[in-house]
Amino acid sequence: MTLTILFVFFAIFLFLNRRGSLLDRIPGPRTFAFSRWRLALEDWKGTRTRKIYQLHQKYGPVVRIGPNEVSFNSPLALRTIYGAGSGFERTPFYRMFDVYGQQNLFTFHSVKEHAERKKLLAHAYSKSVMLNGPVAVMVEEKVKQYLDLLEREPDGISEIFSTLHYFSLDIITEFLYGRSGATSAMMGNKAHRALLNDILDPARKRLSWFAVHLPMFTKWLYTRSGAVEIVLRPFLPMQKPTTYTGIRQHALDAFHIFKSSQTKQNAERSSYQTIIERLWAHHQSQKPGGLKDMEIASECADHLLAGIDTTSDTLMFLIWALSLPQNVKFQETLNEEVSCLTELSLNSGIPNADSCAKLRYLDAIIKETLRLYAPLPASEPRSSPIPSTIDTFEIPAGACVSMSPYALHRNPDVFNDPLAFNPDRWLETSPEKLNEMKKWWWAFSSGGRMCIGIHLAMVEMTILAAAVYKKYRTSIAPSFVNATPGITSRFEVFYDEMFPNMAEHVCYIEFRKR
Template identity: 70%
Template sequence: MALATLYLVGLIAAAYIVRLFFTKGHGASSHHNIPGPWTFSISSWRLAYEDFRGRRTRTICQLHAKYGPVVRIGPDEVSFKSPTALRTIYGAGSGFQRTNYYGMFDAYGRPNLFSFASGKDHGDRKKLVAHAYSKTVMLRGSIAAMVESKAKQFLELIQTEPEGVSEIFRTLHYYSIDNITGFLYGDSGATSALTGNESHRALLSDMLDPARRRLSWFAVHLPSFTKWLYSRSGRVEAILKPVLPMQKPAMMTGIRQHALAAFYRFKESSQKKKSSEVRGPTIIDRLYTHHQTQKPNGLDDLDIASECADHLLAGIDTTSDTLMFLIWALSLPQNHGFQAKLIQEVTDLPGSSLNGDGIPFVEAGDKLPYLNAVIREALRLYTPLPATEPRSLLTPSLIDSFEIPAGMVVGVEPYSLHRNPNVFKDPLKFNPERWLNVPLERLNEMNRWWWAFSSGGRMCIGIHLAMSEMTALVAAIYRRYQTSIAPGFENVSPGITSRFEMFYDELFDKIEEHECRIKFAPLGQM
């Protein structure tokens, strides 16, 4: 047995030496100078194994703690952890492109904003919808009014919950899907999950299935095999069913069917309108003005459907997961002081800052410093997309003084940036006051390392919509309620699914995936 082990180690070492000196296209500088464990440098399957274990992001964070801000995590992949690397890789005009990894986010066989590799293709598409996502649009007008109405519906749903206890992972997903579908589609595809539409609530079922992590792994690391698995029919399909990574309907199937149906409902309605009629403010309205029927060489049906489906999928988990962790963190006994200060701030809002239903205007919430510090801290500690955003460049580059060969995959993960103890004191502690009343130099340094929405030309287009949804709902909740951990959920961290992994608060040993029970008590009754 010992001899066999030595033989295996010898083979691995030999493979490493061959790679070190003879691999075409990657010179000595890229192999000798970039630190990291040799086991990761000889095969991409070492990192794939961490993906399979659901520990990729945490493992990379640990490697940075051991090896420093630049770590080799694969034969052709390097992870960075610095604001300078952020600017080089993700800054506007950097030339770095998204890798093939993002191809799994194509919809209906068409690329979209999230999956375009080329910066030019991404930029051309972004121009069509960027204004609709601007902060000005989000703070006032019909979109702000819609967000405020959904906040009201959320409060009404809470009022119906037995004993004031809500499983907020579920109810916050209702809130986010109703907002994003209303914004994207208007009447042709808006959902009403908050008000009890069971078919709309069911759209979330395959999205919330923990098996989607396993399917994501297969789709990324064994794409051809995965495609073959899910394209079988008849007797072969029946034989393979027990071993499928995720049972059919597979990941996002319901959401994508809804998105496609919403497009065709919109198209049918649009064709009945006179050309002189003014279109609405929705994303699908804006995209349809560039349809092939109206502009030569414009977008076809599936281009528009794919774009809207991409925005829909991106706008559900991200917002709802952040809100869940924020409310949960404020509900912990040790954080009730933070909650009390937030309650004081939002209850001090004058009547002129409230709409007719008593919900704070989105614009009023945007101006509240303590509320925004709470949201910023939740996004730091519980970033909804904490993993690496991979990029590559067709030409050699220099990143943080390291020579990077052409085609090598590089990236930064928010998870590691946000846990730098030299920048964020007690980084695992939820402390919104770290953002308030601090010297400007320190605040600027924290801002340099805070990276919740990406940056540059690929920065999250939905940042202002997400912030509007969060400020509106958090302000509305804490004007009316105090929150605490529901009985039976004490000493438990909720967990969320993101790509291949489950994320939770590392200070807790017990985790409940896709569950978070919170008690809502009217102010003064807790």
């Protein structure tokens, strides 16, 4: 009798999975096509992105990775799925990034909602705003503070995972909230430095797994109280306070400080219109049917979270890669380029944003860093409400499709010796080859959902890298030889696979004045 019941359940399970039969002709392992839990196992092990990359190497540019999920790896699929006006929308996966129970620019499902919110903010993040004016001056001043921080480091050795996180935290908080909500981590404020502690907990990856694969159960776990909470506490994926709790609290406090200041005539204002000021102009108190308090708070908090890890992780890998003995030649070429900079900020003496943006070799170094060490290397899932055709394959409505920078950036047919850090590849190549590489380079996403902070990130990276290598030579600290830094992204830790040892959230670099 038991065997009969099991057989019936098994038959029902198979039948339900046959709903995605249009996907049956797509190559891939049968175990992945059979159940979504096969890919969930890779998530649990922290190997999802590398595993999908291996499947592409074996099966080609189109691989079925779930009963209703397909991974692609080609420029044609990139344009079809992520191009402007594609009709593909974000999946419920992104709802794990809601803040204060409110959706925001990053988590909106529909193209319409996203476009309406983006319209309020696009100019604030435009390239012209970033390169000239008060925002550029603010970033230059923060770079000067970072150089001062390096001066205070004992023996000239800095643990740059931390110090660069302080740098990006101080910039994004002032950009969003103005001085009243800005942090001063680079200046040694212990409370502000402590905001980063909750993202360093290794349990962060386990919590992400539960939030994605068991969302209702996870929500139930973390909303229990009283005796039930005490009983369940040892079994929580991550102990409270959970990931980003401190940062979200700082963001909420900054919102309330700003809201309170609106009633005071002597409210402190920045030299430029901050993000929260732009959003407040659309608050329901200013416009009928406008944004609610927590919608503005959520939007700002999301930008805060997005603006910390991405920029700092990229800068860390850039400095680490240039500090490797085999890459000293790249560092010296960069120094030759930045040494010619004469246009300095009047306030800080730092190379100014506009001149740094024109440095061709520095741009090649940043491109290569983002290619090999993309801060968000994993899949970006999408779905379409109507059937579609991608790379000649019919995809049913509602199926999940995705691509990842990790796989795109490691195609050996496009990037010679793809695991090697080689900025020269972006300069010493034919126009045809360069154009092909650009088609496969996807560090900031694309289309309407392209990273809104791309120009702010580029200004931060170009000014800091130019200022550091104009003043310093860098090398790997003796305690960090033969090791690669690692960064956490969702369920995984990413690092340079060419090195035998990995240290998560740590990177020691020696800075010596030229």
